[in-house]
Amino acid sequence: xxxxxxxxxxxxxxxxxxxxxxxxxxxxxxxxxxxxxxxxxxxxxxxxxxxxxxxxxxxxxxxxxxxxxxxxxxxxxxxxxxxxxxxxxxxxxxxxxxxxxxxxxxxxxxxxxxxxxxxxxxxxxxxxxxxxxxxxxxxxxxxxxxxxxxxxxxxxxxxxxxxxxxxxxxxxxxxxxxxxxxxxxxxxxxxxxxxxxxxxxxxxxxxxxxxxxxxxxxxxxxxxxxxxxxxxxxxxxxxxxxxxxxxxxxxxxxxxxxxxxxxxxxxxxxxxxxxxxxxxxxxxxxxxxxxxxxxxxxxxxxxxxxxxxxxxxxxxxxxxxxxxxxxxx
Numbered sequence: 667x668x669x670x671x672x673x674x675x676x677x678x679x680x681x682x683x684x685x686x687x688x689x690x691x692x693x694x695x696x697x698x699x700x701x702x703x704x705x706x707x708x709x710x711x712x713x714x715x716x717x718x719x720x721x722x723x724x725x726x727x728x729x730x731x732x733x734x735x736x737x738x739x740x741x742x743x744x745x746x747x748x749x750x751x752x753x754x755x756x757x758x759x760x761x762x763x764x765x766x767x768x769x770x771x772x773x774x775x776x777x778x779x780x781x782x783x784x785x786x787x788x789x790x791x792x793x794x795x796x797x798x799x800x801x802x803x804x805x806x807x808x809x810x811x812x813x814x815x816x817x818x819x820x821x822x823x824x825x826x827x828x829x830x831x832x833x834x835x836x837x838x839x840x841x842x843x844x845x846x847x848x849x850x851x852x853x854x855x856x857x858x859x860x861x862x863x864x865x866x867x868x869x870x871x872x873x874x875x876x877x878x879x880x881x882x883x884x885x886x887x888x889x890x891x892x893x894x895x896x897x898x899x900x901x902x903x904x905x906x907x908x909x910x911x912x913x914x915x916x917x918x919x920x921x922x923x924x925x926x927x928x929x930x931x932x933x934x935x936x937x938x939x940x941x942x943x944x945x946x947x948x949x950x951x952x953x954x955x956x957x958x959x960x961x962x963x964x965x966x967x968x969x970x971x972x973x974x975x976x977x978x979x980x981x982x983x984x985x986x987x988x989x990x991x992x993x994x995x
Contacts, residue, residue, distance in 0.1 A: 703982070
């Protein structure tokens, strides 16, 4: 299986290739981000479409990763051949066989021999705590929680995808909002401005046309998940139904975090909890109930911003692997 050709022009090679350039990638169900690092310096960044292999397939995921990397190389004024190592953090690679196949395809398609593929949760966790014990809760198109304790044990909760899980994610919030809009239209549920918001977002004239739009063959989970942004807007405008949905999302994410904490036996410890992902733009509508669930099992836990982004974290892990250091994820 090969990767499609890049969709951007790549600049000519430098006369003297730079040393120790690495690339970090963070890929999920909506977009892929890449960053070129030289030591602690960011030389260039690039973005592309989704790269979760479970959602788009291994070949398409590889193509998106290559596009993002080539854009980052163009911004950094380097050639891809100047990169000596890559750290690729992806959603959808928890299974070893998928992770192995993804790595093989990337090595073949990118020409970078030193490539490590890890889960997006592992990259985000490392970026959140800089390798220290702690918890990261991720909520974007999908959702997952990952934690590590002082003994180096790692535990995951969530990440089951839109059919079996992803509670508290953008997709989950959007689907709950669409259910609320349908119930309001039928007068089976309370009135909500989500009805008008859904018609606007899915570009239909009346609520009765929503079913045609959301069940269209071209509709994707990513497109549905994008509706969660309008749910957040509605909550800020005072819509009670939207606020209830976000509160329930926060509780679900909190339950995942509490499960990880219990499995790691960290209830009596002081550690950092970090939130990553676009859904946390909802602010306290979602974070307050999440914090409440965590405080019930770990009163010493504290919330702090990530030390660095998952993209940079993946690049730093590539640097550690290149130097033969233990990869602390």
